[in-house]
Amino acid sequence: MRDTPSRLREAAERLLAERGAARISLRDITDAAGANVASVGYHFGSKDALLDEVVRSSLTEMYDQQRARLAQLPEDAGLEDLVRAWVLPTFATHAEQDEKQRRRSRILQDALNQPSPAVTAQLAEMAAPVQRQLLDRISRHVPHVPQEELWLRHTAVLAALGALGSDAFAGMLAAVPPDRLADQLVAWIVGGLTAEPAGPRQTA
Amino acid sequence: MRDTPSRLREAAERLLAERGAARISLRDITDAAGANVASVGYHFGSKDALLDEVVRSSLTEMYDQQRARLAQLPEDAGLEDLVRAWVLPTFATHAEQDEKQRRRSRILQDALNQPSPAVTAQLAEMAAPVQRQLLDRISRHVPHVPQEELWLRHTAVLAALGALGSDAFAGMLAAVPPDRLADQLVAWIVGGLTAEPAGPRQTA
DNA sequence: GTCTATACCCGGATAGAC
DNA sequence: GTCTATCCGGGTATAGAC
Numbered sequence: 001m002r003d004t005p006s007r008l009r010e011a012a013e014r015l016l017a018e019r020g021a022a023r024i025s026l027r028d029i030t031d032a033a034g035a036n037v038a039s040v041g042y043h044f045g046s047k048d049a050l051l052d053e054v055v056r057s058s059l060t061e062m063y064d065q066q067r068a069r070l071a072q073l074p075e076d077a078g079l080e081d082l083v084r085a086w087v088l089p090t091f092a093t094h095a096e097q098d099e100k101q102r103r104r105s106r107i108l109q110d111a112l113n114q115p116s117p118a119v120t121a122q123l124a125e126m127a128a129p130v131q132r133q134l135l136d137r138i139s140r141h142v143p144h145v146p147q148e149e150l151w152l153r154h155t156a157v158l159a160a161l162g163a164l165g166s167d168a169f170a171g172m173l174a175a176v177p178p179d180r181l182a183d184q185l186v187a188w189i190v191g192g193l194t195a196e197p198a199g200p201r202q203t204a
Numbered sequence: 205m206r207d208t209p210s211r212l213r214e215a216a217e218r219l220l221a222e223r224g225a226a227r228i229s230l231r232d233i234t235d236a237a238g239a240n241v242a243s244v245g246y247h248f249g250s251k252d253a254l255l256d257e258v259v260r261s262s263l264t265e266m267y268d269q270q271r272a273r274l275a276q277l278p279e280d281a282g283l284e285d286l287v288r289a290w291v292l293p294t295f296a297t298h299a300e301q302d303e304k305q306r307r308r309s310r311i312l313q314d315a316l317n318q319p320s321p322a323v324t325a326q327l328a329e330m331a332a333p334v335q336r337q338l339l340d341r342i343s344r345h346v347p348h349v350p351q352e353e354l355w356l357r358h359t360a361v362l363a364a365l366g367a368l369g370s371d372a373f374a375g376m377l378a379a380v381p382p383d384r385l386a387d388q389l390v391a392w393i394v395g396g397l398t399a400e401p402a403g404p405r406q407t408a
Numbered sequence: 409g410t411c412t413a414t415a416c417c418c419g420g421a422t423a424g425a426c
Numbered sequence: 427g428t429c430t431a432t433c434c435g436g437g438t439a440t441a442g443a444c
Contacts, residue, residue, distance in 0.1 A: 004427080004428090010428090022318070025418080025419060025420085026419065026420060026421090027350075027418095027419075027420095029327060034431090035428090036427095036428060036429055037420085037421095037429085037430095038421085038422075038428075038429065038430085039418095039428070039429090041420085041421060042427070043367055045419080046421075047419095047420065047421090060395065065258050065268070073362070091377035112367070113317050113318065113367075113370075113371055114226070115316055115370065115371055116370075116371040119372075119373055120372050120375070123372060124375045125374065127376070127440085131219060138248075138421095142319075143208055144409070148379060148380065149388050149391070149392075151376075151379065152377070152380050152388050152389070152392070153392045155368070155373055155376045155377060156364045156368060156389065156392060157364070158373070158397070159234075159363070159364045159366075159367035159368045159370075159372075160360045160361070160367065162362045162363075162372075163316070163317075163358070163363035163364065163366055163367035164360060166316075166317075166319065166361045166363075167319060167321075167324055167365075168316055168319040168323075168324050168327060168366075169346040169359055169362070169363055171324070171328050172307075172328065172331070172355075172359045173356070175352060175355065176352065176355075176356050178431080180402065181356075183402040184353050184356050184401070184402045185356070185360065186401055186402065187395045187399050187400060187401055187402040188357045190293055190399060191395050191396045191397070191398060191399020191400070192392045192395045192396035192399070193395070193397060194399075195394060195395020195396070195398075196391060196395065197388070197389065197391055198384065198388045198391040207410095208410080208411080229435080229437085230436070230437060230438090231435090231436075231437095232425075239411085240411060240412050240413080241412085241437090241438090242412065242413080242414090242438085242439085242440085243410085243412085243436060244409065244437095244438095245437085245439070245440095246409095246410075246411075247410090248439075250437080251436095251437065251438090252437095268409095305429060352422090
């Protein structure tokens with residue numbers, strides 16, 4: 001069996017995916033890890049610091065995966081392929097992916113819905129480079145959309161993907177066949193990205 | 205000065221808009237209302253029940269406002285006008301509306317990000333009739349989109365609007381001029397709604 | 409019926425013994 | 427490194443004053 005910090009990380013990750021941050025107590029984690037209540041404070045500083053670390057590593061994995069998918073696409077890839085490479089790592093929940101991936105996307109969606117300051121900072125920092133590259137490639141397909149507006153749309157899609165996983169919308173999504181969800185979302189996202197821009201100022 | 209339940213509601217509403225549900229303690233509310241800790245339990249049953257009541261009334265106001273805006277639109281209103289009637293009441297945060305409205309949209313965005321079961325139920329219940337009517341009118345402008353896909357897109361937009369108000373995205377939205385935000389969002393939403401559907405099954 | 413004081417339990421943090 | 431004991435803040439339930 002591994003050392004205490006590893007066991008704590010593992011237990012936290014599992015519980016985070018199962019119940020979400022709101023329903024985990026420090027005692028739950030330490031019990032599951034076979035460790036003492038005080039061990040979290042000693043090794044990580046606080047409960048939140050431990051959870052943040054788990055979320056951060058999930059974030060990192062996701063960005064790595066996005067980067068890899070992007071690198072695999074040919075230089076002349078279509079808009080839909082780009083969107084797919086972007087969306088699928090973010091939104092793997094409902095598809096039957098491997099356990100590890102499902103767990104990760106549940107963690108990320110939970111984290112997006114109640115972001116700690118540390119995660120918010122991490123998100124902004126990591127989003128910048130990868131998403132910039134993604135947006136550069138996307139923008140070739142929609143030259144009529146100004147950079148700032150494309151950035152807003154991209155942010156809005158990120159927000160939507162994160163929030164759609166929350167309980168508030170679970171009921172509304174129940175009607176959508178799970179295997180169709182990703183395709184339908186991609187179609188919607190492509191439409192939003194290619195929309196006519198609002199322009200510099202609405203005079204009428 | 206009004207009775208205790210009113211003072212509690214008022215204090216809760218103010219604090220909810222100022223700090224969000226996560227950063228309010230029962231004692232904060234009762235102190236602000238000049239009431240005793242136990243008064244919340246007596247009048248509302250629990251802290252969550254009080255907060256839910258505030259959120260519910262904000263939700264009701266918003267739906268009333270949406271209904272009113274929709275009723276004002278001529279029968280042959282364009283898609284953009286419909287979207288505007290839908291979006292503006294939901295997303296009044298950054299615009300300089302009256303105090304009451306700004307407060308209300310902050311409360312709703314906060315509630316969407318960490319919905320209690322009661323709010324989730326209320327949301328689904330109230331959303332159905334109003335949004336159905338809205339969707340009926342929208343769908344006339346996009347006859348090529350199947351009802352189920354339109355419903356998904358509508359849900360996704362709702363999710364995006366709610367999440368965009370959270371702290372996680374505040375930094376990313378900082379670049380967008382506040383007075384342009386609504387127009388740019390409307391343009392994006394219209395594009396997403398009019399997108400080509402994914403179709404019944406993607407064979408290629 | 410209203411309201412208050414208070415006691416209880418849970419959860420996170422931490423000091424200090426080992 | 428690990429554990430126990432303890433503290434403190436937060437939500438809740440209740441007994442009793444008015």
